[in-house]
Amino acid sequence: VVTGIFTRKAESYTGAATTIKKEELQKMGNQNVLQSLKSLDPAFHIIENNDFGSDPNKAPQIQLRGQQSMPDIKGTYNGNPNQPLFILDGFETDITTVYDLDMNRVETIVLLKDAAAKAIYGAKAANGVVVIETRQPKAGKMRISYKGDLSLTVPDLTGYNLCDAREKYEVDKAHGRYSDPWFWEQYLNNIKSEIERGVDTDWLAQPLRTGIGHRHSLYLDGGDEHLRYGVDLLYNEIKGVMKGSDRQTFTGGITLAYRYKNLLFRNQLSTTLNRADDSPYGSFDEYAKLNPYWTPYDENGDLKQIAGSTGGGGLVGVTCGNPLWNASIGTKNFSKYTGITNNFYIEWQALSALKFIGRLGLSKTLNAREDFYPASHTKFLGYSEDKFFEKGTYSKLEGESSNVNMDITANYSLLLDKHQIFLNLNYKMEQSRSEEVTFTMVGFPNDKNGFITSGLGFNKGDYPPAGNEAISREIGILSALNYSYDDRYLADLSYRASASSRFGQDKRWGQFWSAGIGWNVDKESFMGNVSWLNMLRLRFSVGSTANVTFSPYQAMTTYNYTTDLIHYAGIGAVPITMGNPDLNWQITMKYNWGLSATLFNERINIDASYYKNKTKDALMPISLPWSVGVSSVQVNMGKLENSGCEFAISAHVIKQKGLFWMV
Numbered sequence: 120v121v122t123g124i125f126t127r128k129a130e131s132y133t134g135a136a137t138t139i140k141k142e143e144l145q146k147m148g149n150q151n152v153l154q155s156l157k158s159l160d161p162a163f164h165i166i167e168n169n170d171f172g173s174d175p176n177k178a179p180q181i182q183l184r185g186q187q188s189m190p191d192i193k194g195t196y197n198g199n200p201n202q203p204l205f206i207l208d209g210f211e212t213d214i215t216t217v218y219d220l221d222m223n224r225v226e227t228i229v230l231l232k233d234a235a236a237k238a239i240y241g242a243k244a245a246n247g248v249v250v251i252e253t254r255q256p257k258a259g260k261m262r263i264s265y266k267g268d269l270s271l272t273v274p275d276l277t278g279y280n281l282c283d284a285r286e287k288y289e290v291d292k293a294h295g296r297y298s299d300p301w302f303w304e305q306y307l308n309n310i311k312s313e314i315e316r317g318v319d320t321d322w323l324a325q326p327l328r329t330g331i332g333h334r335h336s337l338y339l340d341g342g343d344e345h346l347r348y349g350v351d352l353l354y355n356e357i358k359g360v361m362k363g364s365d366r367q368t369f370t371g372g373i374t375l376a377y378r379y380k381n382l383l384f385r386n387q388l389s390t391t392l393n394r395a396d397d398s399p400y401g402s403f404d405e406y407a408k409l410n411p412y413w414t415p416y417d418e419n420g421d422l423k424q425i426a427g428s429t430g431g432g433g434l435v436g437v438t439c440g441n442p443l444w445n446a447s448i449g450t451k452n453f454s455k456y457t458g459i460t461n462n463f464y465i466e467w468q469a470l471s472a473l474k475f476i477g478r479l480g481l482s483k484t485l486n487a488r489e490d491f492y493p494a495s496h497t498k499f500l501g502y503s504e505d506k507f508f509e510k511g512t513y514s515k516l517e518g519e520s521s522n523v524n525m526d527i528t529a530n531y532s533l534l535l536d537k538h539q540i541f542l543n544l545n546y547k548m549e550q551s552r553s554e555e556v557t558f559t560m561v562g563f564p565n566d567k568n569g570f571i572t573s574g575l576g577f578n579k580g581d582y583p584p585a586g587n588e589a590i591s592r593e594i595g596i597l598s599a600l601n602y603s604y605d606d607r608y609l610a611d612l613s614y615r616a617s618a619s620s621r622f623g624q625d626k627r628w629g630q631f632w633s634a635g636i637g638w639n640v641d642k643e644s645f646m647g648n649v650s651w652l653n654m655l656r657l658r659f660s661v662g663s664t665a666n667v668t669f670s671p672y673q674a675m676t677t678y679n680y681t682t683d684l685i686h687y688a689g690i691g692a693v694p695i696t697m698g699n700p701d702l703n704w705q706i707t708m709k710y711n712w713g714l715s716a717t718l719f720n721e722r723i724n725i726d727a728s729y730y731k732n733k734t735k736d737a738l739m740p741i742s743l744p745w746s747v748g749v750s751s752v753q754v755n756m757g758k759l760e761n762s763g764c765e766f767a768i769s770a771h772v773i774k775q776k777g778l779f780w781m782v
Contacts, residue, residue, distance in 0.1 A: 121229050123206040123250040124239055124597070125530055125543045131603040133611045133635030133658045134236030135711050135728055137162075139228045141254075149268045149334070152220050152228070152251070153179055160230055162247075162765055173272055175357040175366040176395035176454070178218050183247030184232055184730060185761045200668050203247040204240060208387065210462055210480040210524065211243075211549075217251065219368045219393060221353040223266055223336040224253040233711035233730060234662025235611045235635030239545075239597055242617040242629060245666040245707040245734070254338075255385075256349035256374055261341035272330035274360040276323055284319040284411040313412045322409045325443055326400035330358030342376075349374040361398035363446065368393045383466040390459045397452035401442040408439075415443045422447055424495060440497025448566045451491035458484040476528040481521075488516040493566035511563025512578065513571045518555035524548065537605040545597040551590070558584035591671040592620045609637035611660070619667055622702050623674045629704040633662025654717040661711075665704045669738055673753045674702040697743065697752040705755065707734040722771045727764070734759040 120127045120136050129138070137160050147155035156163045166180040183203040205212050207220075231237040231248040240248055282290060288310050333356055340349035350373055357366040372389035413427035426441040460482040467475045492498055494510035502510055526547035533540040562575025577584075595617040602610045612634055618627045637658040640646060646655075676698035684691025713728040737757030743749060770782050 120236075121227060121250055121252055122231065122236070122239060123209050123229075123248070124526075124528060124545055125541075125599065127541065127601055130606055130639065131539065131601060131609050131637075132236075133609050133637035133660055134231065135233035135658070135660070135713050135730070136236045137230040137232070137726075139230075141225050141227065144225060144228065145222060149222065149270060152217055152222055152225060153181065153214075155222070156228065156230075156249075161767060162232055163230060163249075173274075173360050174364060174397075175272075175359045176364070176397060178214050181214065183230065183249070184732070184765075185763060200666065201246050202668070203249050204237075204243045206240075206248060206250045208251070208253055208462060209464075209478055210460075210482075211522075215456075216391070216458070217249075219355070219370065219391060220251070221336050221351065221355075221370060223338065223353075224351055224372075225251060226254045227252045232728075233635075233660045233713075234633040234664060234709040235613070235660035235711070238613050238631050238633035238662045238664055239599055239615060240664070242593065242595065242615075242619060242631070242665045242667050242704070244631075244664040245705070254349075256340035256342060256347040256376060258342050258344055258347055261339055263337070263339045265338075266336045268334040268336075270330075270332040270334070270357070272332065272358060272360050274327040274329070276327075279323060279407070281323070281407065282411065284314045287411055288314060310412050313414070318412050318414050320409075320411050320414055322406040322411065323403075325406060325415065326362050326398065326403065326446075327360050328358075328362050330360055330364075332357045340374075345378055347374075347376045359398065361403065362400050363396060364398040365396045366393070367395075381468040383464075383468075385464040385466075387462045388460070390457070392455075392457055394455040395453060399446040399450040399452065401445055405442045413439075415441050424497065425500070438500050440500050442497065445492075445496055448493045448495050449491070449569050450493065450496065451489055451569060454486065454488040456484055456486040458482065472532045474530045476530070477525070478528075479525045481523055483519065483521045485519050486516075487518070488514075489571075490514045491563075491569050491571075493569065494564050495566055508564075508575055509561045509578075511566075511574070512559055512561050513563060513569070513574055514557065514559040515571055516555065516557045518553065520551070520553035522549070522551045524550070539603045539606075541601040543597070543599040545595075545599075547593075547595045547597070549593045551592075552588075553590075554586065554588035556584055556586040589671045590620075593667075594618050605642065607639050607642040609635075609639065609658075611635040611637075613662070617665075621667055621669065621671050621674065622704065623700040626674075626701060626703045629665055629706075631663045631665060631706075633660060633709075635660035635662075651719050652716070653719075653721055654715065656715045658713045658715070659711065660709070662709055664707050664709065666707070667704075669753075672696065672698075673738070674698055674700060694748040697747065697749045699752055699754060701755075702738075702753060703736055703755045705734065705737050707732055724767075724769045726767045729762070729764050731762040732760065 120129050120132050120138060139156070139159055143159060144152070144155050147158045153165065157165050162184045164182045166182060181203060182201050202214060205214060205217050207216065229250040231250060237244040237248045291310065292307055335354045337352040338349070340347065342348050351371070353368070353370045355368045359365065369392045370389065372387065374385070374387045376383065376385040409426055415422060415426060417423050422444050423441050424444045426439050428438045460480070462478065462480045465477045469475060491513045492511060499510040524547065526545055528543060528545045531542045559578040560571050560574025560576070561578045563569070563573060595615060597613070597615045599613040600611070613632065615631045617629050617631070635658065637656055640655040640657060641652055646652065673696070677695045678692040679695050680690050680692050682690065684693070710731045711728060716725040717723070718725070735758055736755035737759055738753055738755060739757045740751035741754050742751050772782060
């Protein structure tokens with residue numbers, strides 16, 4: 120079991136952890152790592168989002184064993200407060216990196232679920248931990264491997280049963296909404312004449328396509344017992360079902376490993392280039408709202424800006440734009456990022472039973488987004504004449520983030536007769552920094568002049584340009600002990616103390632612990648005659664973890680300078696957030712009971728667990744009088760409890776050379 124900090128023998132581990140090999144992962148498809156994990160472990164759940172559908176540029180919402188924090192409140196959390204922690208080759212990473220990760224690089228994935236398994240990550244482990252280890256170069260002559268994949272994204276409209284043009288006409292006729300009989304008659308006659316000339320638009324099918332994507336993965340490695348090298352390259356292009364919805368990713372990496380006597384040096388350098396284009400055809404729900412007796416084209420076969428209109432005759436008139444028009448006028452909606460990561464490792468085998476490991480990780484990401492809507496875009500149809508020079512908007516975002524982290528680990532093992540002890544000590548420091556700036560220009564009367572400096576001025580609501588910056592620092596100390604007697608009786612203990620700059624001045628430190636016990640029943644003498652049972656383990660664990668995914672400055676009062684408050688002493692400032700110096704750690708107590716069994720020469724595997732998680736001091740906003748200057752302050756007062764059962768069974772129906780069937 121690889122935890123990202125140390126490795127344990129599965130036979131002596133009491134934590135609830137699922138290990139997934141690369142062969143199992145690749146059998147679940149070639150979409151991405153997250154989608155394959157969903158099919159392999161019932162605890163790994165992807166929250167369905169009907170608003171996003173199959174958009175390839177939306178990272179999924181992940182939960183591991185349910186929800187541990189209150190639902191997201193704007194301004195409180197960074198991203199999904201219930202998202203698990205992702206560890207890639209021993210270093211923390213984000214969900215976007217995992218989403219774009221080359222599946223062919225993955226060697227193993229371990230899901231850490233209970234306190235005994237994940238308390239070693241303490242301050243960030245309340246939502247579970249996903250540990251990903253990539254392949255390392257092997258000695259020998261240079262080997263080159265290539266794998267290409269073709270993917271299809273096919274729209275499915277079988278769940279929709281909307282009216283055709285004639286059916287919609289009958290619905291409108293039966294539910295007359297207009298008080299003016301003459302207008303109502305004219306309205307229905309116009310609809311009927313459109314139907315009689317053959318108008319019956321299937322709006323749902325207009326922006327859709329069958330997306331054909333492709334991925335190419337190249338890997339080469341080699342070396343000798345002293346120096347090894349590995350180079351990996353990936354190009355992945357994903358086509359969504361909405362026309363123009365694309366995602367392109369290029370990644371490259373170099374791994375060098377050098378061994379000198381009892382010292383091992385390893386360096387991994389990787390970079391990722393990504394561009395994500397949103398569909399210029401807009402949102403799919405726009406098409407579901409359009410009437411089938413409207414047509415997107417005029418009598419000359421050209422796209423119309425206006426699909427149709429409703430209202431009049433005593434009702435407020437509503438003009439409905441044609442979303443197909445928006446795709447023909449140079450609309451831009453795309454984002455891109457460039458990330459570079461360098462991870463350096465050094466291992467020193469001081470004694471046969473004592474090893475020291477030092478790691479240093481550096482990463483930096485540059486991200487940008489641009490959204491351009493020309494003046495003829497249908498979103499500006501409702502603009503009055505006095506807003507003529509505000510038609511057309513161009514928004515641009517630029518940001519960067521960086522992370523520096525290092526840790527030192529000491530691993531000690533001791534074997535005395537039937538007693539086996541593994542002891543781990545770890546010290547870690549980390550700093551994360553990010554900043555982001557957004558500004559919007561308005562006034563682009565010429566659709567073909569889509570450069571941001573061509574705008575006539577700043578948007579009044581977005582001036583001065585908006586932005587944010589954040590910096591956080593953390594340190595932590597960890598000790599972990601694993602004990603087994605005769606491979607029958609097992610115990611795991613861990614203790615972690617962490618300090619974070621996100622909390623109040625007197626609440627920086629948090630302490631987390633776990634304890635787990637296990638019993639390998641199959642090792643007992645009275646089980647010697649049970650030939651069909653290969654392994655039977657009972658386990659229990661209890662411990663505490665925390666969550667620090669919220670914004671870095673919740674404990675501090677922050678201000679914003681404003682030119683509306685200028686006086687003789689200088690520029691005035693207004694409060695943005697009200698700080699809470701008593702802001703404390705959000706603690707989750709976790710209890711887990713489990714059973715694991717392997718039967719019939721490892722052909723059948725069974726894993727069952729019951730868990731209960733209790734969260735206290737969850738972060739919540741408390742409303743304040745407006746006279747204070749802010750609407751709310753963050754306090755620790757929420758409580759949350761969830762429990763559940765997991766049951767997984769797998770069977771190797773056929774397990775022969777050249778033929779494999781598992782259910």
